């Protein structure tokens with residue numbers, strides 16, 4: 001069987017950046033230093049297990065508060081994940097860093113996500129309606145929406161976009177970085193047609209866009225597609241769904257052990 005590996009496979013630049021920083025922290029760990037991540041650094045179980053094996057624990061905000069109040073004087077470092085956090089949690093962490101001299105916060109929010117925080121913060125007010133094309137329960141969406149003032153909503157599809165009542169306010173449209181590109185194009189067209197005063201920002205990450213385009217191209221010409229990525233990764237889920245539409249024999253696996261090799265007899269390329 002002919003096997004093609006997608007050029008865009010592997011960690012994206014945002015994850016590479018966070019991984020490099022956490023590796024540096026582990027290698028340069030001070031005596032007794034405790035290193036934590038606020039939630040999992042990235043959505044990849046195998047990667048997160050390897051961090052845990054190196055003594056880096058994923059904690060919640062409540063847990064880090066309890067850890068800081070346990071009376072130990074050890075240096076404590078907390079890394080913020082690539083998807084970012086809400087404005088409120090960010091303020092609480094800064095206040096904790098101010099009141100605990102041994103506590104350091106390292107913000108590894110991807111610059112592409114930070115850009116959307118800035119867009120939401122600078123373009124919204126009581127006259128606007130901020131609309132985010134994203135997943136309701138995804139930390140990135142929750143972080144982004146927290147930076148918007150005025151009315152705001154998360155939509156998950158073109159259908160939901162058409163059902164919105166923007167109450168005469170100025171629409172501000174953004175997307176979570178890993179959303180489905182084709183669906184966002186439909187939503188943008190709808191907004192442009194219906195709201196002449198809408199401000200529309202292209203915030204799907206270039207890496208995501210290129211990967212989705214490449215995955216669709218490969219899925220269209222392959223008999224079998226294997227998508228490798230975390231089962232809780234929104235990015236991987238989108239790629240899997242897009243590939244499955246074009247290639248029915250698509251598998252989503254986290255590790256080689258999960259690969260099912262009962263490919264159809266006619267399969268010549270993967």
Ligand code: SF4
Pocket residue numbers: 012013014015082083110111112113177178205206207208235
């Ligand atoms: S925004 Fe793009 S580069 Fe940044 S973490 Fe997400 S996928 Fe990676």
